[in-house]
Amino acid sequence: METTKRCYRVDRRQISFVKFILEAYDNMAVMSTLDPRQAVVQVTIAPGCEAMVDGIMASLAGDVTVVPVDRAGSDGEKDEKCT
Numbered sequence: 001m002e003t004t005k006r007c008y009r010v011d012r013r014q015i016s017f018v019k020f021i022l023e024a025y026d027n028m029a030v031m032s033t034l035d036p037r038q039a040v041v042q043v044t045i046a047p048g049c050e051a052m053v054d055g056i057m058a059s060l061a062g063d064v065t066v067v068p069v070d071r072a073g074s075d076g077e078k079d080e081k082c083t
Contacts, residue, residue, distance in 0.1 A: 018041070
């Protein structure tokens with residue numbers, strides 16, 4: 001089984017908070033910042049945990065800016081980091 005990667009634009013001031021919440025659920029997901037200026041983060045999700053992460057991100061969206069994004073490279077191809 002492979003991990004799933006999803007990208008989100010998060011309120012820059014809340015990146016640490018979102019990371020703390022996601023990683024509080026042991027072995028479910030890991031978040032890393034792809035672009036700190038644009039506040040784009042990548043969430044790497046353990047197999048079988050996609051629905052739970054979707055629920056957490058939707059819940060967080062009620063309090064902070066959390067917008068799913070599709071990262072595209074300069075050549076129009078999808079970014080390998082977020083597929």
